[in-house]
Amino acid sequence: MRVLFWFRKDLRLEDNTGLHEAARDARGDVLPFYASEPEALGRDGIAAIRVRFLLESLADLAGAVERAGSALAIARGSPTRTVLEAARRAGADAVYWNDEYEPSLMERDRKVEAALGRAGIRVRRFHDRLLTPPGMAMTASGRPFVVYTPFRRACERLPLPLPFPAVRRHAPHDLPRSPLPTLEELGFSTGQQAWPGGRRAARARLGRFLRGGLARYAPERDFPAAGAHASISADLGLGTLSPRTVAAAVLEAARADRRLRASAEKFVAELRWRDFYAHVLHYFPHCERGAFRREHDAIRWEGRPGHLARWQEGRTGYPFVDAAMRELAATGFMHNRSRMIVASFLTKDLLLDWRLGERHFMRRLVDGDLASNNGGWQWAAGTGTDAQPFFRIFNPVLQGERFDPGGEYVRRWAPELARVPERWIHRPWDAPPLVLAEAGVRLGKHYPRPVVDHAAQRERALAMYRSADRRA
DNA sequence: TGAAATGTTGGGGCG
DNA sequence: ACGCCCCAACATTTC
Numbered sequence: 352m353r354v355l356f357w358f359r360k361d362l363r364l365e366d367n368t369g370l371h372e373a374a375r376d377a378r379g380d381v382l383p384f385y386a387s388e389p390e391a392l393g394r395d396g397i398a399a400i401r402v403r404f405l406l407e408s409l410a411d412l413a414g415a416v417e418r419a420g421s422a423l424a425i426a427r428g429s430p431t432r433t434v435l436e437a438a439r440r441a442g443a444d445a446v447y448w449n450d451e452y453e454p455s456l457m458e459r460d461r462k463v464e465a466a467l468g469r470a471g472i473r474v475r476r477f478h479d480r481l482l483t484p485p486g487m488a489m490t491a492s493g494r495p496f497v498v499y500t501p502f503r504r505a506c507e508r509l510p511l512p513l514p515f516p517a518v519r520r521h522a523p524h525d526l527p528r529s530p531l532p533t534l535e536e537l538g539f540s541t542g543q544q545a546w547p548g549g550r551r552a553a554r555a556r557l558g559r560f561l562r563g564g565l566a567r568y569a570p571e572r573d574f575p576a577a578g579a580h581a582s583i584s585a586d587l588g589l590g591t592l593s594p595r596t597v598a599a600a601v602l603e604a605a606r607a608d609r610r611l612r613a614s615a616e617k618f619v620a621e622l623r624w625r626d627f628y629a630h631v632l633h634y635f636p637h638c639e640r641g642a643f644r645r646e647h648d649a650i651r652w653e654g655r656p657g658h659l660a661r662w663q664e665g666r667t668g669y670p671f672v673d674a675a676m677r678e679l680a681a682t683g684f685m686h687n688r689s690r691m692i693v694a695s696f697l698t699k700d701l702l703l704d705w706r707l708g709e710r711h712f713m714r715r716l717v718d719g720d721l722a723s724n725n726g727g728w729q730w731a732a733g734t735g736t737d738a739q740p741f742f743r744i745f746n747p748v749l750q751g752e753r754f755d756p757g758g759e760y761v762r763r764w765a766p767e768l769a770r771v772p773e774r775w776i777h778r779p780w781d782a783p784p785l786v787l788a789e790a791g792v793r794l795g796k797h798y799p800r801p802v803v804d805h806a807a808q809r810e811r812a813l814a815m816y817r818s819a820d821r822r823a
Numbered sequence: 824t825g826a827a828a829t830g831t832t833g834g835g836g837c838g
Numbered sequence: 839a840c841g842c843c844c845c846a847a848c849a850t851t852t853c
Binding site for chain 1: 853
């Protein structure tokens with residue numbers, strides 16, 4: 352049997368469920384296929400660094416497929432057309448792929464599947480992307496979970512899926528191999544430093560984490576300057592790493608060294624947040640455009656539109672917020688604790704719609720993933736599932752003092768504050784003038800004064816949310 | 824996976 | 839010695 356395997360966000364030969372099944376059913380006669388849609392990449396709303404990451408990962412996959420005795424077939428255009436064309440041309444009996452759970456991708460896949468069905472070509476789809484696929488963890492009444500902790504407990508009662516062996520043999524074919532577009536052709540500038548794509552870079556990141564950050568993960572994961580985080584979100588996003596491989600590696604490290612156990616379990620629990628938000632978006636597709644709690648669509652965001660740019664550029668006058676936003680601008684990545692703090696700041700201090708922040712993140716993050724990003728923003732805005740209640744408002748100064756006590760993170764990303772003493776680093780406006788002068792900082796000149804007053808904005812945010820709740 | 828306001832307690836200063 | 843007050847420390851409540 353000839354099986355066309357359609358690679359999507361699973362750009363690897365190792366531990367790939369659908370590819371493994373295809374190789375088994377086809378007895379080695381697997382035809383590797385990718386549908387390239389430069390038009391979809393070129394549209395506004397995607398980070399250049401993520402496009403580069405995708406192109407590098409595809410080039411890496413193509414190389415791996417060649418070493419496996421074949422070539423990655425690449426068709427340019429919409430998959431609703433190209434998948435069927437490729438399957439026919441290759442004389443495939445079946446097309447296999449791993450499911451994606453975003454509403455729009457599922458809709459697209461239904462069309463592809465229908466077209467293949469009409470042509471008499473069999474389709475098999477697999478769960479691969481998550482540790483626990485949708486449908487496997489439901490409440491007693493059969494509904495999807497909307498609170499994280501019971502969701503996690505339900506997932507933990509299921510066996511953790513084990514990695515699949517790599518598929519090292521692919522079949523030769525004469526399908527077209529359209530060249531991948533370059534970043535420049537897609538209209539992206541390449542000024543930003545790279546976040547290297549592909550499986551080798553992914554394995555390197557995972558290995559670095561296993562040797563370094565993991566031992567400190569449980570106690571230090573919330574400290575952005577500590578470097579105890581894994582930085583594999585982009586790899587999970589496009590599938591240069593499988594979540595099974597990651598979980599197995601972390602737990603294996605903990606078996607070899609019992610001291611790692613608490614950290615390993617904490618890390619797997621964090622992986623499950625990714626599953627949770629994928630489930631939420633899958634079962635509640637209205638979240639893509641509006642609040643999970645529909646009454647919060649009634650919130651009238653009364654912030655000043657001009658403040659959005661100050662936030663984006665890291666010039667809010669709140670050192671931790673500015674450091675985080677500059678980390679994003681410079682690297683295409685932001686530590687999770689920082690994401691929570693800047694999201695709280697945009698929604699509850701600047702009083703701007705969480706969707707503005709969500710969109711900005713998608714335009715900047717190397718790991719931009721619809722479900723995780725949307726879930727995280729709705730959590731911070733208090734509009735989502737298991738969201739912190741709207742009255743839980745981060746104080747950007749206290750968060751900074753708690754999670755960046757020495758100011759190391761601020762000094763790294765806001766170097767104009769580097770010489771401000773620890774005591775004042777998160778609230779330079781309170782520092783005695785002489786101290787600021789000695790640090791070489793004049794507020795309003797070298798570093799901005801706070802764009803808004805936290806205490807006052809906190810009260811306005813509470814009133815804003817309360818009034819929406821009343822109207823609903 | 825908060826923070827601020829408010830309440831309570833207990834030690835110590837002091838008349 | 840006693841009562842009063844202050845206030846830090848901690849707990850609870852509220853947003």
